[in-house]
Amino acid sequence: MSTVDADRPETTFPKIVPPDEQAHRQAVARHAQLTKPAGSLGRLEELGVWISACQGTCPPRPFARPRVVLFAGDHGVAAEGVSAYPSEVTEQMVTNFLTGGAAVNVAATNADATVRVVDIAVATDTPSLIAAHKVRRSSGAINREDALSEAETTAAIAAGRAIADEEIDGGADLLIAGDMGIGNTTVSAVLIAALTDTEPVAVVGRGTGIDDAGWMRKAAVIRDALRRARPVAGDPLALLRVAGGADIAAVSGFLAQAAARRTPVLLDGLAVGAAALIAEELAPNARKWWLAGHRSAEPAHALVLDQLDLTPLLDLGMRLGEGAGALAALPLLTLSCRVLAEMATFEEAGVTGPTSD
Ligand SMILES: O=C(O)c1ccc[n+]([C@@H]2O[C@H](COP(=O)([O-])O)[C@@H](O)[C@H]2O)c1
Numbered sequence: 001m002s003t004v005d006a007d008r009p010e011t012t013f014p015k016i017v018p019p020d021e022q023a024h025r026q027a028v029a030r031h032a033q034l035t036k037p038a039g040s041l042g043r044l045e046e047l048g049v050w051i052s053a054c055q056g057t058c059p060p061r062p063f064a065r066p067r068v069v070l071f072a073g074d075h076g077v078a079a080e081g082v083s084a085y086p087s088e089v090t091e092q093m094v095t096n097f098l099t100g101g102a103a104v105n106v107a108a109t110n111a112d113a114t115v116r117v118v119d120i121a122v123a124t125d126t127p128s129l130i131a132a133h134k135v136r137r138s139s140g141a142i143n144r145e146d147a148l149s150e151a152e153t154t155a156a157i158a159a160g161r162a163i164a165d166e167e168i169d170g171g172a173d174l175l176i177a178g179d180m181g182i183g184n185t186t187v188s189a190v191l192i193a194a195l196t197d198t199e200p201v202a203v204v205g206r207g208t209g210i211d212d213a214g215w216m217r218k219a220a221v222i223r224d225a226l227r228r229a230r231p232v233a234g235d236p237l238a239l240l241r242v243a244g245g246a247d248i249a250a251v252s253g254f255l256a257q258a259a260a261r262r263t264p265v266l267l268d269g270l271a272v273g274a275a276a277l278i279a280e281e282l283a284p285n286a287r288k289w290w291l292a293g294h295r296s297a298e299p300a301h302a303l304v305l306d307q308l309d310l311t312p313l314l315d316l317g318m319r320l321g322e323g324a325g326a327l328a329a330l331p332l333l334t335l336s337c338r339v340l341a342e343m344a345t346f347e348e349a350g351v352t353g354p355t356s357d
């Protein structure tokens with residue numbers, strides 16, 4: 001149950017209006033007229049129908065400005081030996097994103113999308129161009145202290161909302177949240193276990209590729225953090241404060257605001273999934289505006305998809321974050337739009353339609 005505090009309007013979202021039913025029906029009807037056996041494009045047909053409903057028009061327009069916002073933040077738990085890489089990699093990868101050398105840059109170019117990097121809680125200082133929304137340096141080590149103060153939690157959600165607004169006002173018509181932060185699979189696993197009432201052992205994954213000894217340490221950290229998280233699991237803001245982080249809070253504000261602004265979102269992997277569970281608590285039915293780009297190799301990600309009732313488009317064993325899994329799926333969305341917009345109907349092509357009975 002969500003317990004949003006009316007005294008903190010930054011964390012109170014308007015009622016989410018689902019995608020347009022009439023455009024949905026028009027797209028289903030148009031699919032039946034296109035020169036192919038009924039239903040033969042399988043899931044691609046559903047995708048086009050969903051985009052039509054999100055845009056409120058059929059045929060849908062191909063996305064003019066698909067946009068990735070990459071939220072970077074460090075986590076105190078990284079010092080507990082829960083990752084295969086040290087925390088300085090977060091800052092180093094931020095530089096790599098800015099110079100175009102990361103997987104997200106390649107995947108964005110491949111899908112005709114653009115990338116914005118945001119420092120929400122990187123442990124060190126980053127260029128001021130990306131630090132305007134910075135909430136703090138690293139979130140707290142959630143196995144022994146709160147991740148954030150109450151004011152920081154609100155500020156991070158408000159930052160995610162403001163960034164979604166900036167992007168939508170700037171013309172973005174499809175949003176993707178990406179994440180970068182050493183240690184964030186530990187934090188995400190705790191949030192997901194708390195929100196799905198799951199035992200720690202079922203959510204401990206290999207993250208960046210931790211070895212068996214590291215896996216044991218990670219399991220212990222997740223167990224300790226869950227002891228702190230479970231008592232507040234019914235209150236999404238308290239949960240973010242106690243066992244989340246500024247980056248995850250910002251992504252949850254971003255995802256909820258996208259839905260409030262009727263803008264479709266392609267979800268990525270584990271950290272974005274944890275944020276999506278929180279966003280659905282903050283803004284019930286926001287999930288109607290989201291599609292799952294892929295299923296991550298992390299075990300806890302399947303719990304997210306189940307809880308949100310989302311079927312992933314791809315299952316490639318990816319476990320990168322950065323928004324890369326969502327970007328891998330984006331060309332399928334583009335194709336589904338083009339099918340509805342560009343295929344000939346039976347009548348136009350002079351092809352005999354299905355035999356009616
Ligand atoms: O999104 C995923 O499913 C995913 C799975 C494993 C790792 N990651 C990325 O790797 C980092 C977290 O891994 P770790 O092992 O440091 O917790 C962080 O930068 C994530 O974006 C992401």
Ligand SMILES: Cc1cc2nc[nH]c2cc1C
Pocket residue numbers: 085089093179180181208320321322
């Ligand atoms: C190199 C590297 C790149 C990443 N991208 C997202 N998480 C990451 C973690 C590491 C370690």
